[in-house]
Amino acid sequence: MDAEQAAEVAAAFKALSDPVRVRLLSLIASHPGGEAYVNTLTAAFDLTGPTISHHLRVLREAGLLGCERRGTWVFYWVIPTALERLSEVLTVPSDVAPRPAGAPLTGDACEVGRG
Numbered sequence: 581m582d583a584e585q586a587a588e589v590a591a592a593f594k595a596l597s598d599p600v601r602v603r604l605l606s607l608i609a610s611h612p613g614g615e616a617y618v619n620t621l622t623a624a625f626d627l628t629g630p631t632i633s634h635h636l637r638v639l640r641e642a643g644l645l646g647c648e649r650r651g652t653w654v655f656y657w658v659i660p661t662a663l664e665r666l667s668e669v670l671t672v673p674s675d676v677a678p679r680p681a682g683a684p685l686t687g688d689a690c691e692v693g694r695g
């Protein structure tokens with residue numbers, strides 16, 4: 581992964597660092613037909629319309645969502661290739677050796693300088 585790709589992936593993960601945006605992405609991805617319009621999304625939250633619009637803009641600018649205005653409504657959909665890119669970053673290659681039996685499940689045992 582080159583520096584430009586890393587910056588794009590980091591921007592997408594940063595956009596997903598907010599629980600509202602994770603929920604929005606999930607709601608849109610699981611919506612019948614794979615797209616949802618703003619009013620449907622706003623109704624699922626105890627937030628104002630402008631706040632939801634802000635979160636949708638962040639997801640759009642990070643390349644995670646596409647949108648289209650149809651009359652007075654704006655429809656949103658997830659961009660599958662963006663999620664695939666994030667998934668690839670989080671996937672452990674098949675040639676990586678498995679964790680040794682008895683090794684800690686977390687990174688807690690790796691603390692350096694404690695003594």
